[in-house]
Amino acid sequence: MNRMTWLVRSLSYHRRIHVSVALGVAAATAVLTGSLLVGSSMRGSLRGLTLDRLGRIDEILTSRRFFDGTAALEQLDGARPHLAGLLWLPGTTAETTGEGAVRRSADVQLIGADERIADFWPEVARPKRAPGEGEVILNRELAEDLGIEPDQVAAGAEVLVTLRPPKFQAVSSDSPLGEKEDLTWSMPRLRVIEVIEDAGVGRFGPFPTQLAPRTAWVAIDRLRSVYDLPEGSINTLWAGDDAIEAAPESDATERLGRQLAPSFADYGLLLERSTAPTVGDQAPLFDWWYVASDRMVIEPAMATELRAALQGTGATEILTYLANDLDRFGEGGEEPDGRSGVPFSMVSALDFDDAFRPLDVDGRPIPDLAEDEIVLNRWAADDLGARVGDRIRMTYYRPETTHGKTDEAHVDLKLVAIAALTEPAEAASRRRPARFLSPPTWANDPDLTPVVPGVTDQDSIENWDLPFPTADRIRKQDDEYWKFHRTTPKGFVAAALGRRLWGSRFGEATGFRVSARELTGEELERRIVERLHASEDRLGFAFTAAKRDGLRSASGTTPFDGLFLGQSLFVIVAALMLVILLYRLGLERRLEEIGTMLALGFSRRDVARLAAAEGMIVALMGSLLGSGIGIAYAALMVLGLQTWWVGAVRTPFLSLHVDPVALAIGFAASAIVCGLTIVLTVSRFRPGEVRGLLAG
Known part of the structure; x- marks a missing residue:
């Protein structure tokens, strides 16, 4: 009788104990394979959701x-x-x-x-x-x-x-x-x-x-x-x-x-030409292209690209904001109450340069401003009775609300100059600029203020559509100023101060001004668009690889099979301990058989090898059985996640995915682990002397 015949007959003769061991191996295999299949089902279901929600969309x-x-x-x-x-x-x-x-x-x-x-x-x-x-x-x-x-x-x-x-x-x-x-x-x-x-x-x-x-x-x-x-x-x-x-x-x-x-417009950019009104044959004092956003404030990323695109053009960056109140300190230093001065005035923050430097009422160029200084135009200064050297309190709302509520603040500044301002002979309207009999000044520029629907398009301040009350503050002279000067700023501060006071996550610029004598509108648009097309993030015009990202997310960084395996680890360990106990019990019940084999000339190593081979066959059979049970175990787990434990996955989207690779891994891993467990059990088994074994 050769070894194979002996193994077959031994397996048949001791089938009861071998069936018990095989069932223990099957239990370990079922849990191991089932956990892997649950992980595969999770990934497969997520992949299916991705393909279902996107279809052919890449x-x-x-x-x-x-x-x-x-x-x-x-x-x-x-x-x-x-x-x-x-x-x-x-x-x-x-x-x-x-x-x-x-x-x-x-x-x-x-x-x-x-x-x-x-x-x-x-x-x-x-x-x-x-x-x-x-x-x-x-x-x-x-x-x-x-x-x-x-x-x-x-x-x-x-x-x-x-x-x-x-x-x-x-x-x-x-x-x-x-x-x-x-x-x-x-x-x-x-x-x-x-x-x-x-x-x-x-x-x-x-x-x-x-x-x-x-x-x-x-x-x-x-x-x-x-x-x-x-x-x-x-x-x-x-x-x-x-x-x-x-x-x-x-x-x-x-x-x-x-x-x-x-296109330029697709990016939400506006290009307006601002030309000073002329008197007679006089050339216009200024002629600007004004680059602005359709959202009042230019977003930070867009502003960064615009600065780069306009480099070398002499562009001026502007931030115009609404001051709730402009008032001066009293002669004795009495503080303003923030409610008695000039209400709701546009104030522009920009750096003066050779291209834009307002003149004071005496015709002298106004020097660069420090962060604690302000320039008022003549109308505002006359209304307040302010003189150069006075302290001016500017009250404003912080640029971001807190839980939906406005937060008012103020800053005290030194009045260093009063900008000359020409009074129009005929009022402006939404469709027609003011008409002048005397040449306008640098400060006569309503286009320094961006377009704000509901505000800049109204014929009267009383018609402003703002989320806070204004009617009780508006005076007759304020509405007269609006009719003749529209959005012309009443004050100027340094650009650094404007950024500090009014810069926010929405941006810190309302526009860029470029000389129309240097570039045509088409050249300016082309220059800006070429820069925007070359930007890395494409400023909101970048495609996302939705399907590729979705499939990658479905594969995920979370090892779902490992998680389920970890949760079931105690069952696998218990099954392996059961395999050890059952196989050792089977060996102890065969002591007389082992003694006979030793007496017939088999070496202890030969007996151990035959027992180990027998155990390996049992492990393979148990693993094969357990793989089938593992599919049922995974189906039960998926059913649980669809019903009893649906809270763990929020919605019953899971379906069973029988992955051949997961099955093969589960079978192989279980067969190897259980087989090695049996081999280790055999190697540590010491049956004793032959005489004692034969005596039972």
């Missing part, structure tokens, strides 16, 4: 501004098989009225698009048709939140929803000048034409998440009309290939971004 560009989508799509034509421009507005609220009660849902993502966006998903994941005027499509998550039954919509019942997308203000609501109320538009009584499943378009989201979004889809032209946008305006671009499961490399995304060439 890259996404979302800008903080609306831009010309027609031009953008023409520039990207041919770069990807699938391209779409849309309006994507997170932070929308939705409400519906049913059975006398109003139900609301917040944090809704509103998509304004045509039927082209459906091409990014397989046909089974698309709506039946795109919404038209006065229509909306909801996903199931939003419909359930609003208490809308999908079957009711499918049956043709009239279900109406009101959407309230956020307003995009020129001035942030965290600024003292920003609106604090009425921050949304209204799209009332939209008819729900379909409730789609939380898949495809209904699952779309630019960021990885396990939670289903609340999505509403309306016609893009309807949404443009709400925001009063020109035809073709969008704020989001989707780009993708035909393959759903593949993602392009990072250099492909970079090349795609470089094909996009946003």
